[in-house]
Amino acid sequence: MEELTAQLSEANEIIEAIRKGEVDAFVVKNEDKHEVYTLQSADKAYRIFIEKMNEGALTLNKEGLIVYSNSSFANLINIPLENVIGFSFKDFIPAAYKKVVAEIMKAAWQNQESKGEIMLTGKLKTVPVLLSMNMLEIDGGMALSVIATDITLQKETQQHKKAMDKKDEFISIASHELKTPVTSIKGYVQLLRFNFQKEGNNTAAELLTKVDVQINKLTNLIGDLLDVKKIENGQLQYHEDRFDFNVLVDEIIEETGRVLNKHTIVASLAESRIMYGDRNKIGQVITNLLENAGKYSPSGSIITVQTSVKDGKIKLSIKDRGIGIPKEQLGKIFERFFRVSSETENTYAGLGLGLYISSEIIKRHHGTIGVDSKEGNGSTFYFELPVAP
Ligand code: ADP
Numbered sequence: 001m002e003e004l005t006a007q008l009s010e011a012n013e014i015i016e017a018i019r020k021g022e023v024d025a026f027v028v029k030n031e032d033k034h035e036v037y038t039l040q041s042a043d044k045a046y047r048i049f050i051e052k053m054n055e056g057a058l059t060l061n062k063e064g065l066i067v068y069s070n071s072s073f074a075n076l077i078n079i080p081l082e083n084v085i086g087f088s089f090k091d092f093i094p095a096a097y098k099k100v101v102a103e104i105m106k107a108a109w110q111n112q113e114s115k116g117e118i119m120l121t122g123k124l125k126t127v128p129v130l131l132s133m134n135m136l137e138i139d140g141g142m143a144l145s146v147i148a149t150d151i152t153l154q155k156e157t158q159q160h161k162k163a164m165d166k167k168d169e170f171i172s173i174a175s176h177e178l179k180t181p182v183t184s185i186k187g188y189v190q191l192l193r194f195n196f197q198k199e200g201n202n203t204a205a206e207l208l209t210k211v212d213v214q215i216n217k218l219t220n221l222i223g224d225l226l227d228v229k230k231i232e233n234g235q236l237q238y239h240e241d242r243f244d245f246n247v248l249v250d251e252i253i254e255e256t257g258r259v260l261n262k263h264t265i266v267a268s269l270a271e272s273r274i275m276y277g278d279r280n281k282i283g284q285v286i287t288n289l290l291e292n293a294g295k296y297s298p299s300g301s302i303i304t305v306q307t308s309v310k311d312g313k314i315k316l317s318i319k320d321r322g323i324g325i326p327k328e329q330l331g332k333i334f335e336r337f338f339r340v341s342s343e344t345e346n347t348y349a350g351l352g353l354g355l356y357i358s359s360e361i362i363k364r365h366h367g368t369i370g371v372d373s374k375e376g377n378g379s380t381f382y383f384e385l386p387v388a389p
Contacts, residue, residue, distance in 0.1 A: 016082075056129070056148035059138070064089045064105065067143065076129070076150055077122025089146075094121045101131070108133035108144055120148065128155045167337070168232070175225035182222060186215045213259075224353045228336065231360050238278040238364060242388055245307070245314055246272035248279060252286045253305060260294035260303070267305045273314050276388035277365045285361050285369075288354040289318045289381045295348055297322025297378070309387065313367075317382035325373040333371060334359040358383075 050057045056073030058066055066085055074081040077092055084092075093101045097118045107114035112135045120127045129148040136145045193208035230236040246269050257265050275282070293303045297320040304319040325333060325340055332338045339352040362369040362383045373379035 015086075055150075056146075058089065058146040058148070059136075060089050060105075060144040060146060062109075062142065073148060076127055076148065077120050078125055079122050092120050092122065094119050094126060104131055104133060105144065108135055117151065128152055168229070171225050172229050175222050175229070178218075178222050179226070182215065182218055186212070186219065189215060221351065224351065224357060227357050228353055231357065236360070236364075238281065240277050241279065242274050242276050243279040244272055245275045248283055249286060249305065249307065249316065252283055252290065256287055256290045256294075260290070262299035263294050263297070263301060263303050265290070265303045265305060269305070269307045270309050270314075273309060273387045275314070275385060277385070278361070281361045282365065282385070285358040285383065286316065286318075288358050289383075292354065292381070293318050293320035293322070293379070295350070296320065312387050313384050314387055315382055315384045317380050319378065319380040321378045324375045324377045324379055325371070326375045330371060330373060334369065 051070050053070070054072055056076045057068075057070040058073055059068035061067050066087055066089055069081060069084045071081055074084050077084075079092075089105075090098060090101070100116060100118055104114050104116040104118070113133060115130065115132050117128065117130050120129055128151050130151050132147045132149070134145045136143050189208050189211050193205050193212070196202075196205040196208065227236060249267070249269060253265055253267055290303065290305070297303065301321040303321075305316070306319070307314060307316045309315075329340050333340070334355050335352075336356045337352045338356070339350060359369045362385065365385055367383055367385035369381075369383040371379055371381045
């Protein structure tokens with residue numbers, strides 16, 4: 001009894017060591033019994049290399065039993081190594097992928113090697129991996145060596161790109177289809193307003209003025225969408241000429257001020273300079289920054305527009321006393337479709353395109369654009385452009 005108990009405990013210790021990966025070993029099923037072969041021939045340097053690499057590495061026997069696993073594989077599926085070694089590889093494959101994996105394994109046994117993308121299931125997670133299988137001869141027996149590379153990041157990037165492409169395609173079609181009807185609605189509204197004014201029906205004429213303001217908003221949105229497409233294709237046209245900077249700024253403050261009539265815009269402009277560039281597009285940038293300052297700050301608050309000239313450059317800054325931008329999102333603010341996410345996110349309508357278009361326009365004029373902001377404490381958006389030679 002004692003001798004048998006000692007043998008049993010020794011056997012248990014060996015099995016435990018194998019399960020924990022302390023011993024590299026093979027469990028080979030021969031006809032009616034299992035035999036354990038330790039892997040004495042394995043080169044120590046290679047074993048350390050395999051143990052330390054980021055990819056999951058496995059050895060499977062003919063029945064698909066895992067006879068060796070490195071710890072990266074166990075980490076990948078978030079299961080302790082002792083619950084991986086000695087188990088069937090199939091245990092870690094979700095049902096939908098069992099057939100694919102069986103085919104990859106069959107191909108490896110037939111053609112020495114095979115590859116495929118599959119999912120692995122582990123504790124509380126599934127991981128997309130690229131499997132690479134090779135047939136190997138170890139200690140006189142045949143085995144499959146498997147390398148599992150985590151491709152979560154690649155998959156996410158691919159999916160993100162696909163989603164962006166779909167969005168672009170939709171936007172491109174929708175904005176094109178919207179442009180024509182909106183333009184004719186605007187024409188009819190103006191005609192109607194003119195007729196009502198002639199008849200002396202001022203109430204109707206005033207209502208149509210309000211309709212016209214809303215149509216202008218829609219036209220601007222469609223314009224932004226079309227601009228983004230043109231920027232992406234490098235087709236945004238610039239009509240460059242010399243122009244007086246302060247005259248432009250005053251014009252925009254006057255126009256935008258009419259819309260932002262619940263805010264006070266205070267301007268402090270340095271002596272004007274002549275600029276060279278696309279006057280309309282630079283005006284579009286100033287309008288966008290001013291509108292944002294109004295949109296993201298409370299009614300009744302002050303918006304300050306300031307310019308200064310230094311080293312042949314003119315700087316315009318627009319400061320609001322609004323909600324500000326969280327520090328961690330500041331770096332992304334000029335990206336396409338980027339909108340700050342917060343509890344207040346749904347309060348403000350927008351597409352997240354204005355700043356993207358603005359930064360493209362400023363860059364094209366060899367200028368820089370930026371922002372200083374603190375969450376809850378207002379923002380100052382600014383750009384700097386070279387003065388015309
Ligand atoms: P939109 O305003 O249409 O969403 P923009 O590209 O103009 O798009 O702005 C991107 C995002 O930057 C906005 O959604 C908003 O979260 C943030 N943002 C822009 N201007 C301001 C500002 N003055 N104050 C606070 N947040 C701003």
